[in-house]
Amino acid sequence: MKKILFAATVLLTILAACNDNDASTTSPGDTGNSGNAAPPTIQYAVVNKYPHDTSYFTEGLEFYKGQLFESSGGNADESPYPSELGISDLKTGKVTPKVQLDKSKYFGEGITFFNDKLYHLTWTSQVGFVYDAATFKKIKEFKIPAKEGWGLTHDSTHLIMSDGSSNLYYLAPDSLKLLNILRVTDNNGPVANINELEFINGYIYANQWETPYILKIDPATGKVVGRIDLENLQKEAAALRPGADVLNGIAYNPATGQMLVTGKRWPFIYEVKVQ
Numbered sequence: 387m388k389k390i391l392f393a394a395t396v397l398l399t400i401l402a403a404c405n406d407n408d409a410s411t412t413s414p415g416d417t418g419n420s421g422n423a424a425p426p427t428i429q430y431a432v433v434n435k436y437p438h439d440t441s442y443f444t445e446g447l448e449f450y451k452g453q454l455f456e457s458s459g460g461n462a463d464e465s466p467y468p469s470e471l472g473i474s475d476l477k478t479g480k481v482t483p484k485v486q487l488d489k490s491k492y493f494g495e496g497i498t499f500f501n502d503k504l505y506h507l508t509w510t511s512q513v514g515f516v517y518d519a520a521t522f523k524k525i526k527e528f529k530i531p532a533k534e535g536w537g538l539t540h541d542s543t544h545l546i547m548s549d550g551s552s553n554l555y556y557l558a559p560d561s562l563k564l565l566n567i568l569r570v571t572d573n574n575g576p577v578a579n580i581n582e583l584e585f586i587n588g589y590i591y592a593n594q595w596e597t598p599y600i601l602k603i604d605p606a607t608g609k610v611v612g613r614i615d616l617e618n619l620q621k622e623a624a625a626l627r628p629g630a631d632v633l634n635g636i637a638y639n640p641a642t643g644q645m646l647v648t649g650k651r652w653p654f655i656y657e658v659k660v661q
Contacts, residue, residue, distance in 0.1 A: 437479030446497035447635035496538035507535030552576035
């Protein structure tokens with residue numbers, strides 16, 4: 387009888403300890419996956435629509451000195467889209483090409499301007515290009531520090547590149563050497579498919595490929611601190627333009643606060659105001 391009572395006492399003690407452990411590691415708002423809350427949804431409003439060149443398979447979108455630049459990716463074998471970059475006219479939607487790549491060699495990807503230079507990635511060639519931002523003459527080529535080049539932006543001192551994984555690569559603008567790799571994570575762990583990038587007011591905004599989401603990333607930690615759901619815009623683009631592809635393209639004009647978003651072969655560029 388004593389053995390039974392002793393065993394019951396031990397069992398109750400163990401169960402109580404387990405319950406105490408559970409209570410100490412779970413708090414209101416946790417998801418139960420990693421102990422962190424999911425990134426909050428960031429609200430937005432569409433304040434304007436502009437025509438967009440539907441021949442452009444958008445890879446990069448960026449303001450420079452008040453003008454909107456856009457890059458497109460395509461190759462000779464599989465894609466009818468241009469592999470180039472140029473100035474996008476918000477009144478007509480047409481792009482005036484400034485740089486055209488050899489489609490038999492290069493599939494154009496993300497772009498960014500920094501210190502009066504234009505940086506341009508390619509997809510699988512592991513090559514990037516640097517141009518004079520005034521003349522668009524090529525200054526040099528550089529080796530991309532990943533198997534693929536996707537999105538490109540910059541902060542005050544570095545270029546920041548994505549390769550479709552959860553990694554962001556920090557490069558020195560002059561030497562193009564790799565300085566750091568930042569892993570993007572949310573409450574579920576690493577976040578894959580990081581694509582087109584834009585640095586806005588101290589945060590990295592990133593399209594997540596094959597989703598309608600723009601992620602707001604804290605560059606100090608790599609944490610996703612918010613998410614913009616543009617599913618309604620993606621549905622509208624698909625309804626108006628059969629063949630419209632995924633959301634891709636974020637541009638921010640720091641002089642005016644104007645934020646633009648679009649997608650591959652979308653009929654519109656949307657001006658949005660984010661809360």
